[in-house]
Amino acid sequence: MEINKVAVLGAGVLGSQIALVTAIRGFEVVSWDISEEAVEAASQRYDKFGHRIAAEVDDIDERAVAEGRSRLSLTTDLAAAVRDADLVIEAVPENLAIKREVWAKVGAAAPARAIFATNTSTLLPSDFAEATGRAEQFLALHFANLIWKNNTAEVMPHKGTDPAYVDILGEFAERIGMVPIKLKKEQPGYVLNTLLVPFLEAGMYLVGSDIAEPADVDLDWRNSTGSPMGPFETIDMIGLRTVKAVRETRPNDAEWYKNFGALVDSMIEKGHVGQEAGQGFFTYDDDGNIVG
Template sequence: MSRLDRVTVLGSGVLGGQIAWHSAFKGKTVTVYDIAPQAIERCRATHDQLAAIYLLDVGAEDTDIAATRERLTYSTDLAAAVAQADLVIEAVPEIPEVKTAVYMEMAELLPPDTLIATNSSTFLPRDFASATGRPEKFCALHFSNMIWAMNFVEIMAHPGASPLTLTEVTEFAVEIGMLPIPVRKEQNGYVVNTWLVPFLNAAQTLVTNGIANPEDVDRTFLYTGAKFGPLGMMDMVGMKTVYDVLSHWGRENDDAQMSANADYIKQNFLDRGRLGVQTGKGYYDYPDPDYQRPGFLDVPDFSVVPDLVSLISPSEGN
């Protein structure tokens, strides 16, 4: 058994809320920290939704859910939230300046033996190691959305991370039912986001540039037998996270299309409060998105052919 029993999750967003709930479900004592009281209230509501999911899909009993709730506390006081933590998992927005500021504020508040793990989806742990004030006790522990079903974590070191830290974090991952994926070399995007970000960006490009509508993009992927397509996947990841990733890497790589995709997300979703599954509205409306409805992949009736033809633009030069 690992010594990492008291866990603090920094950030109560989509994935932070899931990490906190799942860790508590697996027996850990968990504090959820967020700077904003409204974010904490959204997290509580998310945990109510997760309780229903765990009862239905994970095989939990009512007693398990009650015990999970008993192990969870919520705080907007950083000092109190980390005062007794064995492990802090950072899941704040995917913005380097925000992460660095949190680490620097927290550095003087932690007990000496506390480990820190970043849930960053695209940044390297070396980017933040010095800001933590304890680089030897810091590494990356990246969870996937829908943690109860996508039960893997990617573990990445930086040059200063100690073998003991990596051992204890990996043991923690196993204890909470995660399959550890060792990232053998430092890589922006780790394993999953190295392919996922280009995948989502390509799907968004089709929508941004008016090549296809979201439903048709997703239809082409659902034929593989998947439960949702790339645009539905964006709803699950959360539009704020999608925007942060595309915006940062669009600037970083001088990628005009990726930056245009970020602007599209901002104008059509963030500015309208459509943050994805967490708010019930993104590309689709939840809990009954179109892609889960019968008939989404059915061959259409002849009567719709004129409407389809009207959407097809002839190629230039033909």
């Protein structure tokens, strides 16, 4: 099936990036959010991200961004947003009740052909597939922040998804400049976080057990594997507040786990929450490079 018209639900940080990049890549996009204030905030995000995209993506200039903006409309009317959509991408808050409510309305208003995709990070598509009213056309399309730069897009079906839609969404993702990664089954954390979480926890173990210093752990990983970042620079990039939130979903009674938790708490208390703050396990300059 051909995708021409896309509705993006939620115009927060990620929703606005998805809507804008999709429009720049030639699709007709309707960006929906819940209130006039949210829509106004989104409009400013489009300006800000538009300039960054023009500066950072080789084949996109300010003119291409302006043309994309002309294909992008904003609305607070959900039924109108999806009424003629070939694809609906949902990026509303990570709250099951909100997701279910939005998808029930979308299911009632969207045309029968429309493919339904959620960008959920922490929930599973199966948690709210039934609310869409057409579970077989519903799956996840998961983006990372700054989607034009961190351009991995994970495509993940739930048990009831018709597998044909995995390929269709993969092709759509490529057309908007993403590298699609197709999963065959539901997996919390998709592929990337399934690899990343135990890797970061191994780093936490080494430091929480006082076996090695964060700088030495990172140096070993970089020098041994050629990777640009070790676990502690990665934690700084993710942000210590997010790492703390993830830790709280994975309770562990081990001494090293508690030690590392106490370290994270003391760093957050001092405002050393990571790269964004200029200080985490390492110190950063304004460009996000480690200093000293």
